[in-house]
Amino acid sequence: MKYFKKLVGEKIYLSPVNAEDAEKYVEWLSDFNVTDGIGRSGQIFTVENEKQWLEETSKKGDLHFGIVNLEHDELIGNCGIHDINYQRRTATVGIFIGKDQNRNRGYGTEALQLLLDYGFHYLNLKNIMLTVFSFNERAIACYKKVGFKEFGRRRQSYFVNGNYYDEVQMDILAEEFTQDFIKNKNI
Numbered sequence: 001m002k003y004f005k006k007l008v009g010e011k012i013y014l015s016p017v018n019a020e021d022a023e024k025y026v027e028w029l030s031d032f033n034v035t036d037g038i039g040r041s042g043q044i045f046t047v048e049n050e051k052q053w054l055e056e057t058s059k060k061g062d063l064h065f066g067i068v069n070l071e072h073d074e075l076i077g078n079c080g081i082h083d084i085n086y087q088r089r090t091a092t093v094g095i096f097i098g099k100d101q102n103r104n105r106g107y108g109t110e111a112l113q114l115l116l117d118y119g120f121h122y123l124n125l126k127n128i129m130l131t132v133f134s135f136n137e138r139a140i141a142c143y144k145k146v147g148f149k150e151f152g153r154r155r156q157s158y159f160v161n162g163n164y165y166d167e168v169q170m171d172i173l174a175e176e177f178t179q180d181f182i183k184n185k186n187i
Contacts, residue, residue: 001075003068007114008184012107014065014079014114021066021075022051028077028098036160037136038096067097067111076102079111081119081128089126091119104138112146113181120174121182129171133158140168147172 003015026045028034035041057064061084067077079095093115097103119125130148132139148170156164 003066003073003075005184006065007118007182008070009110009114009181010183011070011105012076012110012114013068013070014111015068017054017057017064017066017078019051019054022047022054024075024098025050025054025078028096031098032161033100034096034098037133037139038094039133039158039160041160065111065115067095067107069102069107076107077111079115081115081123084123084125086123089124091123091125091128093119093128093130108139109142109145110181112142113179116146116172116177117179117181120177121180126174127171129169132168132170133160134166134168140170143170147176149176 001018001020003013003018005013006016007014026047029040029045029050032041035043062080062082063084064078064080066075067079068074069076076099077095077097079093082092082094084091093112095108095111097108116128119128130143132143149172150168150170152169154167154169157167158165
């Protein structure tokens with residue numbers, strides 16, 4: 001598969017999503033280890049539907065990227081900037097790493113840093129938020145490490161595997177994000 005180095009970091013780069021990766025995404029989105037954390041365990045994904053979603057997603061104005069291992073050019077996850085409101089200068093980010101072997105290696109942290117760098121320094125956003133579920137302590141720790149702060153909580157709003165969990169809202173402001181992470185910037 002051919003990927004394009006839009007946003008390059010130390011260990012990964014973000015490439016525009018590729019509809020030809022639909023089968024890989026369906027494989028990941030059929031794994032409860034992935035879908036429990038992103039709130040999609042109640043959905044069934046097909047290659048045809050995922051391919052259609054990948055082809056149409058950029059038409060809505062959302063920015064979706066494949067997370068690609070820089071050393072091996074291997075697709076390891078997905079992330080994006082959604083619900084962009086240029087008037088209010090706000091957006092939402094989302095991320096997942098596809099396989100367990102690629103988790104806890106700093107890839108998610110770096111992908112978020114690249115997204116935030118792009119969102120604040122190229123898209124001129126002021127506030128970027130995300131939603132995470134209260135059981136996902138590993139993700140919450142990652143988000144806090146990057147600079148996100150909890151600003152709200154919707155109690156017992158997510159039902160999965162017989163239990164209710166809180167939905168935690170976190171955000172970060174442009175002035176709280178002070179570093180540069182994109183290595184292939186021109187200026």
